[in-house]
């Protein structure tokens with residue numbers, strides 16, 4: 650019975666994540682959803698900017714702190730380790746839902762592409778960014794990243810293994826295709842308002858700092874020279890840049906963590 654409840658908790662966390670992810674596409678692109686990045690009534694500039702930065706900061710802190718191995722070691726002494734990933738996903742989704750709800754529009758225009766062709770092209774590029782995010786998550790392990798694998802294995806009494814290090818497909822072009830997808834989705838827009846610019850600049854800074862100084866540091870610690878070699882062969886975020894001696898070596902069934 651306990652295992653079933655744990656499984657249902659994981660499924661609920663995943664469903665909330667899926668809704669949050671789909672909502673993000675409409676939020677950033679200003680389509681379909683009731684509250685988007687540019688909708689609502691304009692408030693005082695300083696107050697709006699402060700609220701937006703606090704909302705992004707809350708997400709960044711939750712996302713970064715809860716992903717660190719030291720935090721996970723402490724946290725899984727308090728909660729069932731099977732629930733760790735689902736709880737992380739659930740809290741990240743709640744932080745994003747709060748952001749969508751409380752985001753303050755800053756409508757000043759930075760750029761606007763007036764031609765239909767240009768606007769359609771930029772929207773298509775942005776949507777391709779979201780697709781890159783989704784496809785990349787399947788290239789490492791979508792159901793592991795979002796906690797479903799852990800609760801399912803627990804339900805059927807199968808032992809759970811950590812995620813495997815992958816260098817396939819998009820991971821052979823850049824080391825962080827999920828983050829690259831987000832950057833494309835955030836920046837490719839036919840209408841860039843000040844609010845959207847604040848969102849894109851802050852998230853870009855966060856992504857670069859978190860990837861370089863947190864995620865890659867943990868991966869280096871866990872994978873050692875395999876990750877060192879991968880770093881030399883595959884650029885971080887911009888495809889076809891930097892030193893590239895040869896194709897990334899196939900992973901030697903290395904587990905992360």
Ligand SMILES: C[S@@+](CC[C@H](N)C(=O)[O-])C[C@H]1O[C@@H](n2cnc3c(N)ncnc32)[C@H](O)[C@@H]1O
Pocket residue numbers: 785789794812813814815816820824825826827828829860864868905
């Ligand atoms: C939200 S995912 C982002 C992955 C990567 N930064 C990206 O942008 O595609 C974060 C998780 O992916 C894992 N990860 C990063 N690179 C990986 C790789 N090449 N193979 C498998 N897992 C990876 C990290 O250990 C972390 O648990």
